[in-house]
Amino acid sequence: MRRFLNRLLPKSWRSSVITIPVIRLQGAIMSGGSQLRPALSLASTAGLIEKAFAFEAPAVAISINSPGGSPVQSRLIYKRIRDLAVEKNKRVLVFVEDVAASGGYMIAVAGDEIIADPSSIVGSIGVVSASFGFPELMKKIGVERRVHTAGNNKSVLDPFKPEKKEDIERLKALQLEVHETFIDLVKERRGARLKDDPDLFTGLFWTGKKGLELGLVDALGDMRGVIKSRYGAKTQLKLVAAPRGFLGRFGLFGSNAGGPAADIAAAAAGGLADVAEERALWGRYGL
Known part of the structure; x- marks a missing residue:
């Protein structure tokens, strides 16, 4: 409503404050999931991505914290971001929290720029399969x-x-095919920024600081600081979040739920195998 009213005012009266929409992509990447244990997939993120790109803003900021997971869902999320970035002519800034590894890094390269904390974990450009x-x-x-x-x-x-x-x-043989697709995508997006390092596509991972040297990220910093320095001190960040369900409104369940009790509930709802797979993904990076 405020944006509509702002349009009715003469240009000299309109607010000059820029609002940058923010999407938070957090968790293991896999199809399915539930309200008790949400997972990153195209189905769970498409609405948020569409909503963020609908903002009248010069850029979209994405905060990512994911150890990876499904190569298919990772690429689908990546492609939806890139398609909308081109369609809406918007710049995409990706900010790495704890981890953007494997499929998480595949999503990260959808950004025109990748900014990480010096202690973040990035990379792990490889493919792993496991059965429980x-x-x-x-x-x-x-x-x-x-x-x-x-x-x-x-x-x-x-x-x-x-x-x-x-x-x-x-x-x-199947893993090698998927791995080649991953490598091609990273090379296409990062281009000459990638350093010629023999370990780059072996599945190893590094800190954000080392990732900057290798060309996996473009800068070190935090979202608020980078965006305000880029678009002005008065720039506002607007989190684009999914509406909370009935139980979430009363704090019974939600995206911030955690700890052993939440794990037990999720195991009952989604199955022990899903929990074990997610724990294995995070555990690989010491989390």
């Missing part, structure tokens, strides 16, 4: 597993069976 199974536990509690398939390869990499050499070779 509980065969011993199932045996102890007397559960018998039965699988009937039509097709010789429908039970490839079954975690309840011994590994086969040919299955592992096929998995690695």
Whole structure:
């Protein structure tokens, strides 16, 4: 409403204060998720991204804190950001919090500039696959597993069976294809800013300070400081957030919920495998 009224005023009377929309992308990247344990995916972020790019602002700021996850969802989020940046002719500034690694870094390269804290973790440009199974536990509690398939390869990499050499070779071939797609995307976006370092695409990760030397990030700093220095001291930051549900309004559940109790509730809602996968992703970076 205020923006509409501002348009009705003569140009000399209009407010000159710039408002920069901010999106926070936090968590493991995977399809699905729930209100108790939200996950980063195109479905969960598309509305926020669209809303941020609808602002009358010269740029969109994105705060990212993610250890990675699904390559597909990572690329879908990346592409939605880039498509809207081109369509709306807006600059995208990405600010790294604790981690922007693996799929998290894939999303980060959607930015025209990547700014990190000196102690942030960036990089890990690689692909990993893991499966979780509980065969011993199932045996102890007397559960018998039965699988009937039509097709010789429908039970490839079954975690309840011994590994086969040919299955592992096929998995690695698939990983290499996904890895090449990741590398090409990073090279396309970062271009000459990337240093010629043999470890750059091996899956290693670095601090923001080292990432600056390697060309993985463009500058060191924090969102408020960088944006105000760029667009003026009076510039305002406007967080674009999803509407809170009925329970969230009363503080029963929400994006800030955490700790063991939240983990137990999420495990019951989403399954132990999802929790284990997310913990493994964060644990790789000491978090």
